[in-house]
Amino acid sequence: MKNNIDKLFKNECDLERATGEIENYAKFERQETHKIKKYIDEKRSGVYNAIARATAGEMVLLIAETGTGKSYSFINALKKMNIKALFILPNSANVEQAMKEYNVPGAYDLLPAMKALKTGDLAVMTWDKTEQLLDANLKDYIIIVDEIHQTYTDSYRSKAIKNLNNIVTKCKGRIDITATPTKLEFNSYDYIVEYIQEKNTKYDVTLYNNINLEKIIEIINKSENSAVLYNNKKELKYIKESVLKKSDIIHSKNKAESELYKRIMQNSDMKGYELLLNTTTILAGVNIKNKDITDIVVAGFKDPATIKQYVARFRDLKSVRVHIFNNYEDTEASNKVYEVNSIVNINFKRANKLKELYNELNNKRATGFETVGIDLVPFSIDSNVYYSTKNKCYEIDKLFIISNTYARYYNSRTIASLKILLEEYFKDVKIENIEEQDEKRKQEIKEYKEVLKEIKKATLKILEENKKYLVGYEQIKRGSKDFNLMSHLNYNEINEEDCKSVYIKHDIDYLIKKADCYNEIELFSKYVLENNYSLELSWKLANMGNNKRNNIFKKINNLIYRELKEEYPNLVNDNLIEVVAYNYIDKLFGVGTAYTKYNLQELSDDLAVILGDDWKLAINKLGTILKNIFIVKVKQHRNFEALENYLYYKNNKPNIEFIGNDRIQINKIERYITIEDIEKELKLEKGDLTLRNAINIRKKKLLNNLDEVEKAFLNRELDEELKIRKEAKLIEQLEICI
Template sequence: IDTKAIIDILNKSNNGALLMNDTKELKYISSMLNKKSDVITADTKEHSKLYDKIMSCSKMTGYKVILNTTTLVAGVNINNPKITDIIVVGIKDIGTIKQYVARFRNLKKVNVHIFNNYKEDCEIYDIEWLSNQHMISAINLADSYNKESKKNIPFSPFGVNFSPLNIDTNVYYNKQESTYKADTIYVKSQTYKHYYNSRTFESFKVLLEEYFYNIELIYDLKIDEEIKEDKNSYKKELKELQEETIEQLEKHKDILVGYDEIKKNKRSYNLMEYQEVNNLSMEQVQKDYLKLGIHDLIFNNSLKSKIKLYSKYVLEDYFSTDMAWNIAFMGNRKRGGIFAKINTLIYRELKEEHPNIFKNDNTIEVRMYEWLTNEFKEGVSYTQEHLEILAESFRITFGDNWAFTSKKLSEILNQIYVVSSSQIKTVNPVETLFYRNIIPTALTNNKKTKINTIKSKIKLSDIKKELGCTSSNLSLDLSIKKRKSKLLNQLDDVEKKILLEGIF
């Protein structure tokens, strides 16, 4: 990104606007402007005076530049005929660009500057045709799922609506109709997103010409090294400050539970219960917020969404404050992996405690789980090549519409089992699919192969260990117990007799 070019455009503009999904970058650019500006994000909008002006009177009174994320793309009108330059960075969805420019009313003309990185080549399709092709594939996949899941089933499945795995996004299972359906909205949105992201410089211009006039292409903008160094230093300082702030807030995490509600002087039942158990009062917590400068710490470091997530884990998932804090502030991918393991553990325990609860459930997710747990036992070792072979066998079973990668298989195995890995020299060819309780003989060359070995099924203690919790911390136990009770309470009286009492 040519940050200097963006700063120059905004400084030379009469009034300007910048759309970009990078809060730190927006803050840096705002700090370099020679006119009054404000940064509006999901975390900061409630405290922004400019946002308040836009929402109350659709004006930018007192401000000449607005810098925002996509939180401000829809649902607002900004009456400011003085806007001369609108900048969009890192956005390739034509609809989003068009919608953002349309936020600014009463403009006779405006310069729209779009900064993006582009691929060197791309395939050209009619976008509607491509979307329809993907829709046909999703429908065919749903049909193949239905065909396979209803084999040898004398009547429609019923019981707890709960799946051990999440294996696909293009289709979903409709419990009421006991059938798989194509997720038409998701398929279409993903088609457009991937298509726009795969465009070249010239082909993106063609797409823009449907909505904009006088488009000029500018190649190879030079990155200003001084600005780059200054920006990196600024972002590093922001990151360090945020990390220090998180450590500071963690000391007061007991009063941060329900922060959003408390700030608005509202309380849900769960928050009332939490405060009563912990001898906290709304009045005292609000006084502590002011005394400790909590509002500024959260606002200035864009931590509102993290604190909200933390509160949810305590109030709705019944995690301890330590565990909830840990999960809320870990990376999205790692957090997703933790919840996938919890989900699979709950499924396994429910099935063990109530053998009939998933009786006659022949969904693809259940069949996938059963297939994997039958093939992969404790002591089984496998390589990337084995996963590729298995992925191909799934495709043969379910048809060409099945798109199940070895990477997805690996992710699922890691949410079911504790898996250890080691690197050894390239192994001899094997006749069977899996190595069982052996380490294969190594060849005498320098190539290495990653060997994964199943140690055991994921247990509650394994998840606690990953979260750094002590064995005496029972909040995860309580959370899982409550989740299972909630799932069982979905059953009506007749289903409970049949499924829980064993009358089948």
């Protein structure tokens, strides 16, 4: 009884404290407001005004509820006004659906951006495709970025987002569209239009205090139709096999094969299915009309905007139950409420100081000449600041700062805080405390995952026997081959029909789907077609764990950097902050140095002076960086005398007393990693030179980024030539005098 009273009291205190989260709701001044019953098309003036202002060079934000027809209204208005426009959507699913629904040219997956641009005045495309427009003339275009909030949540797609931002500056005006504006920088907009919908779906929202698959399965079985958002493919598969509903799992790798995905893209409904199980492949911008949906489950997400966006995918619902499952940690930090925007501003100030420091360092090489050399870094540093190859200086990564700050804040929230944050979008969110998954169910799920792992392992062995026919598998299945694949098939005297007959004979499609090998086959094809690796090397890399594979590529990158630095010492930009950190490690913590975790901590503290206190490298990351540059020998010692034989960083020897069987691990840097070391780790056959060839091609590409004048300037050949000319002129003058 006392425990229950204490728990209730704690919950009340948590809720009282959490009311401060209201300060984190979106705050902005609208210049124009329209009330609508259901759709924006009821009052089009806001849309036409936004387009007119963008055409005049302004930056406009349009806010409207999900399901109000934002894309429909803008695309129709742009068609009528004959305005040249790029309509940018976050995912291929959004573009695919827009192309079908509105009959406009577009670019996603293998469809090229320039072809879409040339087909008509209006083109829809994904963020990723904007990279193909970096050299295009877009001064007559306006750009509309739909679901702009996702640029702040999908920070893992930083390259695509940076390309999108580079394209935006090339267009004459811009419109951003969203239903969830919380993270946006409102002061950057010239004009804000808001549509307020009078009639909304009634959401009955419940928060659960842990992720319990048994409870999720119970909800699904009791529902009429339902949907689940969860970024865990194995557990989605477990749910699928545990429920009594006709269902399908949709994720980025299997969507081309999914019948339910095709149904959603072509008809915007779930006909023939009672349950949709998906990852974030289906999130913002996709329309699903299914009046029979009674329950929506979201598991493992704490960002209120992400939850709101997914829930709103399901159109024409009068009411629906929403179940949100998360695991929570009760820490001192999670119990404190902050205004996130204040934290963002503090991080901006810190980043500005760091930017000034890095640019001061980088400007030491400033010469008045345009080039600063090859911008190649030996390793990457997660930072609020990045080097802009376009502007040749360090800049603040505002999107990274905002998205990272919000993500960390939301993930640290208590269930009471999340309730208040969600009430910006949903009324009267309830909290339900449920028991954690029982041990029997946990063991069952664990064993199920082990079975899936073994099935995948066995399947990949079967697929390996036919790997030469699996190059370009996805393209062959879709019937659209790019130039690289056509060249590969032609060179190896393989035709498309050969591949298809092998797929049928060995039931390849079923095997890949059953064991979920889409990612491995896609990576395998990429390494063969884009990197020109051998079939064997490509297969090994594609089937490695992510960490091991990433470390292989980091070793290759370090090798390329070191070889270029040795061969062309003046052509590499030495003032990039990563290079400065690398040089410090190489000279003061390099070959011959022995270290323990305490020496690594010293190195981390010293590097913080260069990198800035907030971005120093943790000792685990430092240890990995060292092992990607050097061959490190590890030895255990039981006595102090053996420790005297090593050379330590700053000569700081381990201070330890050995008692009984105590041991200490000493790591000694023996030498630099060579291509032979990497080939040995990959167990490549002696005749396989494809990795060496790929490294040489990469080096040539980097060198070719500099023209001959730049190379001559950086190598000081121009100074030498000028000196020779001056000497020749002096000799000529002397001869005249004589």
